[in-house]
Amino acid sequence: MPELLGCVAEQPLVDHHCHGVLARDADEATLESMLNEGTGWRGGSQFDSQAGFAFRRWCPPVLGLPPHAELADYVARRAELGATEVSKRFLVGAGMSAMCVDTGFTPEPITSPAELGGLAGATAHEIVRLERVAEDVVAAGVGADGFAGAVRSALATRAAGAVGFKSIAAYRTGLDLNPERPSDAEVTAAAGRWLASYTPGRTGPPRIADQTLQRFLIWCGVDLGLPVQFHIGYGDSDVDLHLCNPLLLTPLLRAIQPTGVPVMLLHNYPYHREAGYLAQVFPQVYVDAGLATHNLGRRAPALLAEALELAPFGKFLYSSDAFGLPELYYLGAVLFRRALSDFLAAGLEEDLYSERTVVRLARMLCADNARRAYGLASQML
Ligand SMILES: [Zn+2]
Numbered sequence: 001m002p003e004l005l006g007c008v009a010e011q012p013l014v015d016h017h018c019h020g021v022l023a024r025d026a027d028e029a030t031l032e033s034m035l036n037e038g039t040g041w042r043g044g045s046q047f048d049s050q051a052g053f054a055f056r057r058w059c060p061p062v063l064g065l066p067p068h069a070e071l072a073d074y075v076a077r078r079a080e081l082g083a084t085e086v087s088k089r090f091l092v093g094a095g096m097s098a099m100c101v102d103t104g105f106t107p108e109p110i111t112s113p114a115e116l117g118g119l120a121g122a123t124a125h126e127i128v129r130l131e132r133v134a135e136d137v138v139a140a141g142v143g144a145d146g147f148a149g150a151v152r153s154a155l156a157t158r159a160a161g162a163v164g165f166k167s168i169a170a171y172r173t174g175l176d177l178n179p180e181r182p183s184d185a186e187v188t189a190a191a192g193r194w195l196a197s198y199t200p201g202r203t204g205p206p207r208i209a210d211q212t213l214q215r216f217l218i219w220c221g222v223d224l225g226l227p228v229q230f231h232i233g234y235g236d237s238d239v240d241l242h243l244c245n246p247l248l249l250t251p252l253l254r255a256i257q258p259t260g261v262p263v264m265l266l267h268n269y270p271y272h273r274e275a276g277y278l279a280q281v282f283p284q285v286y287v288d289a290g291l292a293t294h295n296l297g298r299r300a301p302a303l304l305a306e307a308l309e310l311a312p313f314g315k316f317l318y319s320s321d322a323f324g325l326p327e328l329y330y331l332g333a334v335l336f337r338r339a340l341s342d343f344l345a346a347g348l349e350e351d352l353y354s355e356r357t358v359v360r361l362a363r364m365l366c367a368d369n370a371r372r373a374y375g376l377a378s379q380m381l
Pocket residue numbers: 017018019102321
């Protein structure tokens with residue numbers, strides 16, 4: 001296996017899209033259920049996959065076990081070390097200087113951004129999930145008439161402590177969105193329809209899934225001037241993947257362009273080439289290959305090379321999209337570094353660029369592009 005280029009191995013990463021980690025120990029069933037976006041089935045294991053083999057190759061040594069250790073031994077060693085020590089080892093091992101943490105997805109207790117940053121030895125920043133804020137406003141009892149104003153003011157409050165917003169319109173309505181900003185009357189009518197179908201205590205927590213309301217939230221985020229992240233492409237079985245092609249966002253990207261607000265297209269796989277095109281033609285669009293990097297395992301170098309076919313190198317950001325398992329932050333980082341090192345080394349070999357350029361590109365792709373796009377303080381090296 002080729003050595004990593006020094007400039008890639010040593011460069012701290014800015015992970016611009018990730019979530020918290022579990023505070024509890026993880027048994028084999030938990031590891032399998034959180035390894036990827038799939039659901040277990042009888043007679044097989046999710047570990048027999050690219051993500052599974054990458055996990056078994058790279059993670060055991062961090063806990064002092066040989067590569068390819070049996071899962072039962074791995075789980076026993078994990079329990080022996082305890083959740084906090086395991087999290088620390090993987091998060092520190094990922095070599096991050098900063099993280100942008102989506103706090104809107106909490107199906108079970110996970111660490112806050114500050115706790116996550118503490119474990120990783122990195123600065124943690126918050127990304128506020130737009131839908132979650134609207135759902136919290138409704139759960140607090142705000143009616144249709146007060147909805148638009150209450151959401152705007154809640155988002156303005158949250159923006160003060162955050163570096164960006166995130167839209168999961170892809171999960172709720174798909175991305176084929178009318179680009180126009182809805183009027184307050186349209187928002188009130190749509191909120192009324194939504195609230196009519198929601199009975200507190202009877203229908204579960206409120207869940208927003210309405211094109212007018214999704215557009216309203218996105219424009220609220222744009223108006224507050226912070227970067228807006230969009231879930232794109234690959235996700236669990238809640239997404240209709242054919243409605244998550246980023247090209248569907250083209251009219252909205254055109255409408256947002258004059259504001260200059262950065263739009264971050266997350267994950268993108270299998271539409272990473274389409275996303276790269278959008279990053280080239282829209283000045284405010286940035287892309288990553290999070291989630292897919294560790295799910296594709298040894299194919300991560302091919303993914304990165306394809307993502308960088310059209311995307312300007314100054315518009316590509318690193319992300320793990322890790323959730324729950326600290327191993328996923330580590331795997332994302334290891335596989336991204338391997339892919340980037342292969343990519344840059346091939347260019348050096350072909351005399352496509354100089355050693356000096358390679359050092360500059362490594363800094364940009366690992367950290368500086370994200371720092372510039374989110375306005376994060378630059379790191380002292
Ligand atoms: Zn995510």
